[in-house]
Amino acid sequence: MLELKNISKAYPGVQALSRVSLHIQAGEIHAICGENGAGKSTLMNIIAGNIAPDEGELIWEGNPIQPASFHAAAALGIAIVYQERSLVDELSVAENIYVGKPPLTPWGLIDVKRLTQQTRLLLQGLGLDTIDPQSLVGSLSPAQKQMVEIAKALAANPRLLILDEPTSSIGEKESRVLFQMLQQLKQAGTAIIYISHRMAEIFQIADRITVLKDGVGQGTFDAAELNPARLIQLMVGRTLQETHFASYAQPDVYLQIHQLSGSGFQDISLHLHKGEIFALAGLVGAGRTELALALFGDTPIVSGTVQLNGREIRFRHPEEAIAQGIAYVPEDRKSAGVFPERSITENVQATLLSRSFWLDASASAAATHFCEKLNIKTPSIQQKAGLLSGGNQQKVVLAKWLATQPGLLIIDEPTHGVDVGAKAEIYQILKDLTQQGLSILLISSELPEVLLLADRIGVLRQGRLVKILDKSEASESLILSLASGTYAPKSDYND
């Protein structure tokens, strides 16, 4: 039905896809597996016409196509359900579902009666009899919204349906209905591309599985050929990193968190030694960033205690956290880390502003110092940060924080969108910092990175700390199964 030949796509600093080929048949459920950043989302966006590939061709039923636009892809019968929502909270369920082409009266106006009827029928098919087509989407639960999202895709009677992590926010019951629905669609000849991190689901419904790793196709397999262990190995499958870092953890505890709860995480207890790197692993949405933001004073802590260097602390604003020696390198560098229109010096200055009334030369001295120390490649420290490469921008954000001389560095996805060379440099920098006594709380979805850097690893799932692993006992497959919930020792089985 759909064939992809040698699709490549590069972003500045990253080769997102390189010569990926894929063959989708009518009436099959085809799972795409890979780690975060393996290129799954990019590939799906190419099929759905949101992104144009740099190279390669798409062949739809024997004819080469260039679905450069979403509408062109939709006209062919391709529908996609995104991981992020595409619903408008202020409109009703029915209006959202038929946003593209609502049924019309002979006068060309929206036929509200038929709109409601069609929606009700569609929702019944999905076992959603409880949702009123007229209710506003904003009033629904996250799980219901996800199902409406799927209904919206189905309303167009697609011939190829793409589902990106459809079960990440819905419960057991909805999942079962969804799978039944997918089986029916499959019988009717619809092709389905299914992306999920949950191994159990994939083996439950997929006919064939294609594995991506670092933007390269690892082959397509019949689901019967594989088992979870083998699949994880294919997804992870790199040779072990050559470099090994020593641990610089000291015996004294620097940060102690006790039964901490807040928005997005519950009942988390852990401690961090001086000079230690503690990694928080888990799937997207497991509550890692939420925990970091609460520690940093950006969001409120609901209950529990935090001790820094033996003293109990609680921050109402990041300013207070910074004054106590905490630094936070955010996940999204563009929207929360860097000031693209300001120079490198000024970026470094941002965290030092509250230290003096008059602007002084300390920032420019610090900028010069860190440009050298972190090997930031730039013609001048007066260069606008936005003009640097991703890796160098990340180093500027790091410099901004190191200038505050923190005792605890929280670093969220430090190597997102950073090229391989700069990655290795950032790893070395982080390790050097711990040698000087800095404690690091590392949040990363890249498991090799976690295993390489961390002294201990806490795995989060659905806002709870599932397990703390020592470096010696951790492996990628163990972390992945803990994070996705397929590994369930009796003691903390809670599903």
Add this chain to the structure above:
Amino acid sequence: MTKQKPNLNHLLQDRVLSLSLTIALLAVVLALVYPQQFATWDNFSQVMLNLSIDTIVAVGMMVLMIGGMFDLSVGSVVAFSGGMAGYLMYYHQVPVPLAIAIGMGGAILIGLTNGWLITRIGINPMIQTLAMMGIVRGFALMLSGAGLQNFPWEFIVVGQSKLLGLQMPVWYMLFIVVGMSFLVQRTTFFRRYYFIGGNERAARLSGIQVERMKIWAFVISAFLAGIAGILLSSRLGAALSTSGRGLELRVITAVILGGASLSGGQGKIMGAFLGALFMAIINNALIIARVSGYWQEVILGVILVLAVAIDQLLLRRVHRK
């Protein structure tokens, strides 16, 4: 590390520089074409006097726009502070310094209200300051009615005396421009607005108290508008409820001509002055050339669009590289 060579691109991107050159060029041309009318001391001091009120308000607007905000109520505040002081002096014989202080206090209160409602309650700045524009204009009407006159000598002298051949409002304006320019360049307090306007989320995560700073910006802007209002009614010797009508848009125009951007993070205080100066010279030239007043608005509108269009084209060129 090498220093980048200045070239035409840099020149065009530094608005203070390019606008200074444009103004100089314009002045030279006008002096050659209208030596009798334009290039005289009287005309110069008149142009400076006319732009002084606008510039004082524009300085506050520039601070706001660097931080990614703007304030539509400043024109009404100009009428309000003058009206308040005038009302107290005229009807209640309040001593001049106290009347001025109360007028300024009222202006500060308006700025505080704007800032508080926008940051703590989350009202959109456009809506909040638009509403405040109407509310404050209403109060100004109540205070000064059809206009108040016959103010004490001590009040008149504030805006009508001269120093070194220039009217006092010009000196106040120069003092505010130079002083604020220095503060914005050199103090960490004002530098924060560049970070807030450049990336608000990153500013908060860098430990900047974004909400508090925003409230301050509205207070500073209203404070400067208050000063402008007192100066205006002192200069005119009258408090008029129509003072400052349309001022907010004129001032925003000047500030954008001076290098500010609606999305924030850009601009210098000197740019606010140059933008207002540029507009004043154009106005002056059109009056000397006896062009109908209707055309002035058209021409200023065209210039504003041109300035922003040039900016966008330059931006695209930088990005393509």
